[in-house]
Amino acid sequence: VSLRKALHDNKLATAIPVVGSSGFFSSYWDGYKYLAHATELIQAGYDQYPNGIFRVAQLFHWDYIVCGNKLVGELGNAPESVLSFSEGVEELTMGRAIATNAYHIHAIRTSLTRNLHRCFPDVRDEIVCAFDDILQLQGSEWKAVTVLPTSMAIVARVSNRLFLGLPLCRDKAYLQNNIKFTLDVFQSARRINLWPPSMRPFVAPFISSKDRSFDAALKFLGPLLEERLAKENELGPDWPGKPNDLISWLLEIAEGDERTAPALTLRLLSTNMAAIHTSSMAFTNALLDLAAHPEFLLPMREEVERVLREEGWTKAALNSMAKIDSFFRESQRLNGTGPVGMMRRVIAKEGFQFSNGAVVPYGAFVAVASRPAHYDSANYDNPAVFDGFRFSREREAQKMDVDSTKEGDLQPFKRHMISTAVDHLPFGNGKHACPGRFFAATELKAMLAHTVMNYDIKAEVEGVRPPNKVYGSVITPNATGKVLFRKRQ
Numbered sequence: 001v002s003l004r005k006a007l008h009d010n011k012l013a014t015a016i017p018v019v020g021s022s023g024f025f026s027s028y029w030d031g032y033k034y035l036a037h038a039t040e041l042i043q044a045g046y047d048q049y050p051n052g053i054f055r056v057a058q059l060f061h062w063d064y065i066v067c068g069n070k071l072v073g074e075l076g077n078a079p080e081s082v083l084s085f086s087e088g089v090e091e092l093t094m095g096r097a098i099a100t101n102a103y104h105i106h107a108i109r110t111s112l113t114r115n116l117h118r119c120f121p122d123v124r125d126e127i128v129c130a131f132d133d134i135l136q137l138q139g140s141e142w143k144a145v146t147v148l149p150t151s152m153a154i155v156a157r158v159s160n161r162l163f164l165g166l167p168l169c170r171d172k173a174y175l176q177n178n179i180k181f182t183l184d185v186f187q188s189a190r191r192i193n194l195w196p197p198s199m200r201p202f203v204a205p206f207i208s209s210k211d212r213s214f215d216a217a218l219k220f221l222g223p224l225l226e227e228r229l230a231k232e233n234e235l236g237p238d239w240p241g242k243p244n245d246l247i248s249w250l251l252e253i254a255e256g257d258e259r260t261a262p263a264l265t266l267r268l269l270s271t272n273m274a275a276i277h278t279s280s281m282a283f284t285n286a287l288l289d290l291a292a293h294p295e296f297l298l299p300m301r302e303e304v305e306r307v308l309r310e311e312g313w314t315k316a317a318l319n320s321m322a323k324i325d326s327f328f329r330e331s332q333r334l335n336g337t338g339p340v341g342m343m344r345r346v347i348a349k350e351g352f353q354f355s356n357g358a359v360v361p362y363g364a365f366v367a368v369a370s371r372p373a374h375y376d377s378a379n380y381d382n383p384a385v386f387d388g389f390r391f392s393r394e395r396e397a398q399k400m401d402v403d404s405t406k407e408g409d410l411q412p413f414k415r416h417m418i419s420t421a422v423d424h425l426p427f428g429n430g431k432h433a434c435p436g437r438f439f440a441a442t443e444l445k446a447m448l449a450h451t452v453m454n455y456d457i458k459a460e461v462e463g464v465r466p467p468n469k470v471y472g473s474v475i476t477p478n479a480t481g482k483v484l485f486r487k488r489q
C-alpha cells in the first residue's frame with residue numbers, strides 16, 4: 001500500500017512543473033545553489049507561471065511555490081488541519097506546547113491589541129528615552145549610526161515596555177538574551193536544515209544553543225513571574241494595581257501546566273522572537289529608504305507637526321499620519337519579504353488541491369512567491385520604484401471620491417500599513433496573518449514620527465542604499481549599513 005501511495009504522491013507531484021534542475025544529482029546541486037540564488041530562481045518561476053504553481057529543489061525536498069492573487073488567497077485561507085503553519089516552520093518551533101496550544105497568539109490578537117490605546121503613553125515614553133539613551137547625540141554634530149543593531153536595541157526596549165514594563169525592559173542583559181535566543185533558533189535551524197531529515201534528531205542537540213538562552217531568560221524572568229503567580233493565587237485574578245502588560249494578558253488565559261514560571265518564560269520568549277527581529281528589520285529598512293530618498297523627510301515632518309498640533313501624541317493621532325503609514329507600507333513592499341513567504345506543510349493525507357486543479361502532495365512544503373507579487377506591474381504601477389507616498393495619495397483620492405459622492409458609500413481604505421492583501425504579504429495573509437501587526441505598526445510609526453520630528457538624517461553615501469543580505473529565501477537589511485543622524489537643526 002505504501003509503495004502504491006508513494007507512486008501516487010509522486011504522480012501528483014510530477015504534474016507540477018520544476019523550475020531549475022529535476023535530475024537526482026543536479027537537483028541536489030540546485031538545492032545548494034538555492035542558498036545564493038533563490039531570488040532569481042523564484043522570480044524566473046513566477047515569470048513563467050504567474051498564476052500557477054511550480055516547484056524548486058531544496059537539499060532534501062521540493063518547495064512548491066504558489067503564484068498569483070487567487071491561489072495565494074487559497075493558501076492563506078486553507079485550514080490548519082490541511083496546510084499547517086506550525087509544521088511549515090517545523091525547524092523553528094520551540095516545543096510541542098507552543099505549537100499545539102498557541103494561546104499566546106490569542107492574547108496578542110485580543111488583549112494586547114485592544115490595550116494599545118491605553119498603553120500608548122508608556123510606549124511613547126520608552127521611545128523618547130530609548131532614542132536619547134541609545135543614539136547619544138551631542139550638539140549639532142552628525143553621527144554615523146549602524147542602523148540594524150541600533151534599531152534592534154530600541155525596538156527590544158520599547159516592545160518589552162509593553163510586554164512586561166519597567167525596570168526589566170531597560171535591562172541590557174535581559175534584552176540581549178532575547179535577541180540571542182532568536183538568533184540561536186534561526187541559526188540552528190539553518191544548520192540543522194543542512195542535514196538529511198533522518199539525521200536531524202541526532203545532530204540537533206549539538207547544534208542548538210537555545211536551551212542555554214532559555215535558562216538565562218528564566219533567571220531574569222523567574223522571580224517576576226513567581227511574584228505575579230503568587231499575587232494571583234493570593235488575591236484572585238483582579239488584584240488592585242495589577243499591571244496592564246503581556247504577563248497579565250497571558251495569565252487571563254493560561255491554564256494548568258501553563259501557569260508556571262518556565263512555561264510563561266517560553267511564551268514571553270516566543271513573543272519576543274516573533275516581534276523584535278521583524279520590527280527592527282522593518283525600521284532599519286525604513287531608515288535606509290529615508291536616507292536614500294531624503295525628499296520624503298520634510299513632507300513627513302510637516303504632517304507629524306500638523307497632526308501633533310491638532311491631536312497630541314496619541315495612538316489615534318497615528319491614524320491621521322497618512323504619509324508615515326504609506327512610507328512604511330512602501331518600504332515593506334520593496335524590502336519587507338524574501339522571495340517566498342507563508343510557508344506551510346501539507347498535513348492532509350489526500351494532499352491539497354488548488355482551484356486550478358494542481359494537487360500538492362501530503363508532506364510537501366508549500367509557500368507563496370511573495371516578493372515577485374510585490375514587484376509585479378499587474379499589481380503596482382512602476383513596481384520597482386520606491387514611491388513613499390503612493391498609498392497616501394491613493395488614500396487621499398479615495399477620500400475625495402467618497403466626499404464627492406453624496407451617498408457617502410464609505411469603502412474602508414484597504415491599503416493601510418496593517419492591511420494585509422494577496423498582493424501585499426509582509427505580514428502574511430489569511431488565517432495566520434501576523435497578529436502582532438497592530439502593535440508593530442503603532443510602535444514603528446511612533447518611532448518614525450519621533451525620528452522625523454527630532455533628527456535630521458542622511459545617507460552615508462548620497463543616494464546609496466546599502467545592499468540587502470540574501471541567504472536562501474531570507475532577505476535581511478544590511479547589518480553594517482550606516483545612516484548619519486544629528487539633532488534637528
Ligand code: HEM
Pocket residue numbers: 085102104105108271274275276278279282336341342343425426427428429430431432433434435436437439440
Ligand atoms: C514589522 C514587524 C512584523 C512583521 C513584518 C511580522 C511578520 C509576520 C509574518 C510574515 C508572519 C507569518 C504569517 C503567515 O505565514 O501567514 C507572522 C506571524 C506571527 N507574528 Fe508577526 N510580524 C511582525 C511583528 C510582530 C509582533 C510585534 C508580534 C508580537 C507582538 C508578532 C507576533 C506574531 C505571531 C505570534 C505570529 C504567528 C501567528 C500564527 O501562528 O497564526 N509579530 N508575523
